[in-house]
Amino acid sequence: MRKWIAGLLLIAVAVLALAIPKPGRAQDDVQAEAIIARLNAWRMSEDVWPLKPNDTLEALALEQAHFITSLPELPDDLHIDSRGLNPRERALLTPYSWPHYQLPTQIAIGENAALGDVEYALEFWHESDTHKKTALNPAYREVGVAAVPYRNSTLFIAVFGARPDVLPALVDPRDGRTLYLSNERFEYAHFNDSVQTVKTIQVFDSAGRPLYDEPVAWTDRLAVPADAGNSVFILSTDGEHEVISPVDLTRDQVLLPDKLAPAIEPTATTTTITEATAVPTESVPAEATPEATVTPVTQADLLIVYSADTLDVLNVSGAEADWRTLEFDGTINYPFTQWTKVTVFPLEALPNRHCLQLRSQAVSGDVVKLDDCGWVRSLIQVDPGRVFWQQGPFDVKRNGITIATCQPDASVCAVDLP
Numbered sequence: 001m002r003k004w005i006a007g008l009l010l011i012a013v014a015v016l017a018l019a020i021p022k023p024g025r026a027q028d029d030v031q032a033e034a035i036i037a038r039l040n041a042w043r044m045s046e047d048v049w050p051l052k053p054n055d056t057l058e059a060l061a062l063e064q065a066h067f068i069t070s071l072p073e074l075p076d077d078l079h080i081d082s083r084g085l086n087p088r089e090r091a092l093l094t095p096y097s098w099p100h101y102q103l104p105t106q107i108a109i110g111e112n113a114a115l116g117d118v119e120y121a122l123e124f125w126h127e128s129d130t131h132k133k134t135a136l137n138p139a140y141r142e143v144g145v146a147a148v149p150y151r152n153s154t155l156f157i158a159v160f161g162a163r164p165d166v167l168p169a170l171v172d173p174r175d176g177r178t179l180y181l182s183n184e185r186f187e188y189a190h191f192n193d194s195v196q197t198v199k200t201i202q203v204f205d206s207a208g209r210p211l212y213d214e215p216v217a218w219t220d221r222l223a224v225p226a227d228a229g230n231s232v233f234i235l236s237t238d239g240e241h242e243v244i245s246p247v248d249l250t251r252d253q254v255l256l257p258d259k260l261a262p263a264i265e266p267t268a269t270t271t272t273i274t275e276a277t278a279v280p281t282e283s284v285p286a287e288a289t290p291e292a293t294v295t296p297v298t299q300a301d302l303l304i305v306y307s308a309d310t311l312d313v314l315n316v317s318g319a320e321a322d323w324r325t326l327e328f329d330g331t332i333n334y335p336f337t338q339w340t341k342v343t344v345f346p347l348e349a350l351p352n353r354h355c356l357q358l359r360s361q362a363v364s365g366d367v368v369k370l371d372d373c374g375w376v377r378s379l380i381q382v383d384p385g386r387v388f389w390q391q392g393p394f395d396v397k398r399n400g401i402t403i404a405t406c407q408p409d410a411s412v413c414a415v416d417l418p
Contacts, residue, residue, distance in 0.1 A: 031147035057144025065146035106188035108162035164194035208414025246372035300414035330394025339378035
């Protein structure tokens, strides 16, 4: 009996070995980035915002590229996987779980493919109406590209995507200060309880101080001054929903081809910030512009972002942070150690760009994280009566000493840790 079972197991293993595709060829990061750079240059020439690289979309592209290159011959349809699934269907599955809008069929995912070199891929997509429509679609805000060697050539697969309440902003690497903003343009967004077309924005410097006296009309680009620090935070609203987009000015840069022209000078469509609390310069008469002494800004260590129902605390220190002795003190007292009672994670060494979240029990559904939060390490739902961040000012304390006071109507509160 044991020999018979062992024989069946050997046959099963042999069948599985035949069914599983051979491991995919290595990713060519240089060519993948070249594709993204060329896509961004193309989109920007058509007045469409550039795309932010996304690891999940890249993994989706690589999975399909590895499947295609494992076949003896190229299939007629490069977008269908071994299970007969298209890119949108694959994106919904674990481990990708790409967020959809109201219904799973309302998912912002598109895919282009080409076999050749970078020049050929872009030329092919330029000349194909279907591929051109996908590449220039303003509904997409993020991208992942696979570049896998195949028979003395390269198979390129670019997966485009967008997520509800995620509005990336990227800095132009040629001047380090021109920001390209994105907006919600997906056709099914209006069915979803998420941000719609953004009407106004407010910009905060690295210390969480507003750079405008009042919110200003949304613009596709703006310029920030060097004294704003190494990061800014863009609060976008459609009048009902708010989205915060953190931007690291040294890291969140647009991928662009090296041969592009020199840095773009601000134009009439560019909002320029000239001082820490200035309205857009085009709306201020020259003679009315006050002289101001700008205080150097230090980089914040943690960022608190809150709305009517949700509060997020994000580590923006650039290194691991010890939050064990921190607490909120407002209408209720809330020590940070509460988060460790529901999830095991290193509160004494919280990685950079990881965050913690409080959410009212009045809100249901999947976890929605900040655009620049790599991982929500712990989520606690609280009774609507304990949403202290909307009930009045609250202090941030360390070892019982107040280090910052946040106002309920501020939406953003940046904290430096002594």
